[in-house]
Amino acid sequence: MARRTDTRKKMIKTAAALLQRQGYAATGWRQVVAESDTPWGSQSHHFPGGKEELAIEAVAKSGADYERLVHSAFESGDPAGAVKTWTELASQVLEATDWSDGCPIATVVLEQAHESAAIGDACATVFATWGTAIASGLVGVGVEDDRAETLATVVLASIEGALILARAERDRRPLIVIGDELATRLTAEVAAVPPRSG
Amino acid sequence: MARRTDTRKKMIKTAAALLQRQGYAATGWRQVVAESDTPWGSQSHHFPGGKEELAIEAVAKSGADYERLVHSAFESGDPAGAVKTWTELASQVLEATDWSDGCPIATVVLEQAHESAAIGDACATVFATWGTAIASGLVGVGVEDDRAETLATVVLASIEGALILARAERDRRPLIVIGDELATRLTAEVAAVPPRSG
Numbered sequence: 001m002a003r004r005t006d007t008r009k010k011m012i013k014t015a016a017a018l019l020q021r022q023g024y025a026a027t028g029w030r031q032v033v034a035e036s037d038t039p040w041g042s043q044s045h046h047f048p049g050g051k052e053e054l055a056i057e058a059v060a061k062s063g064a065d066y067e068r069l070v071h072s073a074f075e076s077g078d079p080a081g082a083v084k085t086w087t088e089l090a091s092q093v094l095e096a097t098d099w100s101d102g103c104p105i106a107t108v109v110l111e112q113a114h115e116s117a118a119i120g121d122a123c124a125t126v127f128a129t130w131g132t133a134i135a136s137g138l139v140g141v142g143v144e145d146d147r148a149e150t151l152a153t154v155v156l157a158s159i160e161g162a163l164i165l166a167r168a169e170r171d172r173r174p175l176i177v178i179g180d181e182l183a184t185r186l187t188a189e190v191a192a193v194p195p196r197s198g
Numbered sequence: 199m200a201r202r203t204d205t206r207k208k209m210i211k212t213a214a215a216l217l218q219r220q221g222y223a224a225t226g227w228r229q230v231v232a233e234s235d236t237p238w239g240s241q242s243h244h245f246p247g248g249k250e251e252l253a254i255e256a257v258a259k260s261g262a263d264y265e266r267l268v269h270s271a272f273e274s275g276d277p278a279g280a281v282k283t284w285t286e287l288a289s290q291v292l293e294a295t296d297w298s299d300g301c302p303i304a305t306v307v308l309e310q311a312h313e314s315a316a317i318g319d320a321c322a323t324v325f326a327t328w329g330t331a332i333a334s335g336l337v338g339v340g341v342e343d344d345r346a347e348t349l350a351t352v353v354l355a356s357i358e359g360a361l362i363l364a365r366a367e368r369d370r371r372p373l374i375v376i377g378d379e380l381a382t383r384l385t386a387e388v389a390a391v392p393p394r395s396g
Contacts (some may be wrong), residue, residue, distance in 0.1 A: 106362050124367045154376065156365055
């Protein structure tokens with residue numbers, strides 16, 4: 001039993017890395033099995049729903065890993081610092097991977113969200129958890145709930161877009177610009193929070 | 199000669215639509231030839247550089263078509279109205295195509311920019327033309343050159359990211375939120391422009 005679970009986990013971890021790097025269409029079972037060092041032929045046992053099931057699990061895993069980073073950055077009470085850290089780290093990872101490892105799920109969304117409602121749902125759920133982590137950090141420093149949700153969408157959309165531009169340009173520039181702009185914006189939004197009564 | 203040119207153009211047009219809808223990896227010659235109603239076997243004549251060459255031409259075509267729209271929206275002297283129009287139209291197109299037709303080149307960037315420097319360059323060139331169209335609209339209403347370039351990156355990144363979120367959610371919400379926020383932002387930036395002397 002332990003062995004089986006281990007095989008499944010290894011395949012999910014490898015698939016998560018491949019989906020981030022090359023997307024859904026380019027990722028086949030042969031590569032997943034080879035790079036996860038798991039036995040060929042066990043795929044249908046571990047993933048009766050096929051590649052779609054594997055992708056859903058991989059998206060959920062990447063999403064949860066990334067959510068922990070986002071949550072930990074934004075719970076510090078310094079949202080402007082959090083976006084700067086995020087865009088700085090993301091640009092370092094991109095450059096270190098020769099501009100391949102951006103958002104772990106964006107490529108899958110663009111390739112598959114309209115083809116597979118189940119994959120689309122899994123990706124939407126992940127984005128929602130990241131949005132919640134950002135928004136709760138903002139609420140923690142006094143921003144109102146609705147405004148925090150709007151700003152979370154602004155942060156997430158801008159960084160996702162900057163990752164696309166940075167990959168095309170093979171340059172950190174878009175991420176640095178967006179990090180600076182978001183930091184200025186969040187600083188102003190937090191400064192505008194009325195002091196608490198009582 | 200006219201016939202040949204026509205075949206090449208048809209293939210590029212079809213490829214542009216397929217790359218927007220399903221990305222690079224999922225788009226094969228068989229589908230391009232079938233949907234463009236061109237003769238099988240003529241691919242290597244028209245595109246000696248193979249699928250990479252076809253993709254580069256398709257990206258350039260989509261990019262030029264979209265640039266005309268962006269340019270015409272931003273030359274109106276109302277940048278806030280331009281972003282609202284852009285996000286509104288983009289959300290209409292997404293919904294009408296069952297959440298498939300977002301940015302014509304984003305999927306190609308995420309799948310291929312790190313694999314093919316030539317495709318990455320073609321996409322970066324397209325983003326640069328869109329950025330220039332946005333920035334020149336802002337300069338036209340008095341925003342300084344450097345600030346206009348920064349804001350063009352903000353507009354482009356936010357809308358690209360909102361398109362990803364909207365496709366995952368199958369909902370216009372992210373595009374509407376980003377359209378409203380960008381409009382407010384650009385209105386404030388333009389209002390802060392010092393009156394011209396002389």
